[in-house]
Amino acid sequence: MTVITQRFFPARLRWSLQKREALTFYLCVLPWFIGFLLFYLGPVLASFYFSLTKWDLITPPQFIGLDNYERIFTRDKYFLQAIKVTTIYTFTYVPLDLVFGLLIALLVNQRVRGVGIFRTIFYMPSVLAGVAYVVMWMWVFNPQAGLINGLLAYFGVQGPRWLLDPKWALPALIIMSLWGVGRTMVIYLAGLQDIPRELYESASIDGANAWSRFWNITLPLLTPSILFNLIFSIILTFQSFTNVYIATNGGPLDATLFYVLYLYRKAFEHLAMGYASALAWILFLIVLVCTLIIFTTSGKWVFYRGVEE
Amino acid sequence: MKTRETDVLFPAHWRRNLWNAIIxxxxxxxxxxxxLPLFWVFSSSLKPEYQIFKIPPQWIPNPIRWQNYSEAWTYVPFGRFMLNTLIIAAGAITGNLLSCTIIAYGFARxxxxxxxxxxxxxxxxxxxVEPVRIIPMYIEFKTLGWIDTFLPMIVPAFFGSPFYIFLLRQFFMNIPKDLSDAALIDGASHLQILWRIILPISKPALAAVAIFNFQGVWNDFLYPLVFLHRHTNFTIALGLNFFRSSYSIQWGNLMAASMMALLPMVVVFFLAQRYFIEGISFSGIKG
Structure with a gap:
């Protein structure tokens, strides 16, 4: 197009064509921009303002400066518990998610007959997220007659009380979420299938064994997928809500008081909108800082193959 | 390839077969x-109550109790919940397809x-992070009088969703420009190019957007929980939660209800499996 315009149209007309194209672009993205103001930027700024107020939705918001933040950091033991639970959960679940996702992706990337069926089986649970998924797992974890304790009983092992036991509730939630590991798996799989086979063939000719091929070819070329999965897994895990709201509602003894569950209670059960907004902003900053740290250190370990445009 | 000592003891095809067997x-x-969990829940959904708590577990229910399903279906209006969810899904998908294609065209072309x-x-x-938006959005929609309507879940879709815009933009970028350039010289407008040239060959990408969106609406819990209050407005996720918490539920009924809530998603998944996978590869999230 550029060549054509330069060759056939005089300078002034070309300029106006460029202007028209730009104008069309702005018109095209206008809906997104309005949505950005109404549903992203506006709410984020509003939420910061609310976080500086005391507001119960009935009387008008009352400006109290940084009081909410001060209370959260100095006098709120539930906040500390929520941070603790969410951090432990994130730092256990995310690595497991990344490792299992990769192992399964490597497995279903093998060129054996019928592997497509297995891909489907491993991927399917991840599209089923939501209430039914959790209700299903509550029954699997049922201490008396659930699937897991039922199986353990065959070996004469008395299984724990899982979601009802403060020590076992978090591991149970982790197992439950790992059933959806297909989400990470399928992204690794796309990355794996993008690695040219010739690389492996020439490495084999040079005498590289399977382990060194994995270590020197597969893993480096997969680092962009790992980065993507790491970032999204962390962002999603910090925001876990549905699973814990349904399965334990924060119990037993606040052992699973996840951050967003606590925020939801403050906002929509206690109607402490200002306080909850402060909680939301703290979460926003935590996730932002995590993401930025990962992005800035990613230059050291993420390997990009050429420039693909 | 140089011959290794092991090749004499274990010929290549033996090793290949052993490897395949391990895989x-x-x-x-x-x-x-x-x-197994899915099979277990399905089996439980067909058991009479006395078999549900049997140890060791009874794997195949006998007799099969289909009433678990019909009872669950009538205890609470699941039909209504499904209809509500489908209305929201239809609205959101329409909104996203309309807006995201136009926005993505701008970004791509x-x-x-x-x-x-x-x-x-x-x-x-x-x-x-979603929670940072949810309180102001609740207040926004409350001011508009939209609480307890489907609008908070539908209207934002008409302003596009970043992931779908990104996915479509990646797809549009890979369509050769020759055809649309020729049409531009013939005096076609960008809207005509989008409608006549780009969209007809973008069906797989549009299908991927529609399916991801359907999945999102079907599984969503936080937004309906915050925005919908009356039972008659509940989505399937809210309805199932309501069913779980408000009756002294028989596990057999609850598992039947869960199966009913899962089933449409399973069906969509099997019918449209390739779009799920293709959607991910279109977006270019890979090496």
């Missing part, structure tokens, strides 16, 4: 682990100052 063993063991900056801004909103 199959792992694949089968793994998929049994993934399928048109040049303008500030385009890259806007694109990066859009991508960064994908990483925004």
């Amino acid at each position: 199959y063993a792992l694949l089968i063991a793994g998929s049994l682990m993934f399928l 048109l040049r303008a100052p500030g385009k890259n900056m806007l694109f990066i801004l859009m991508l960064s909103t994908m990483m925004l």
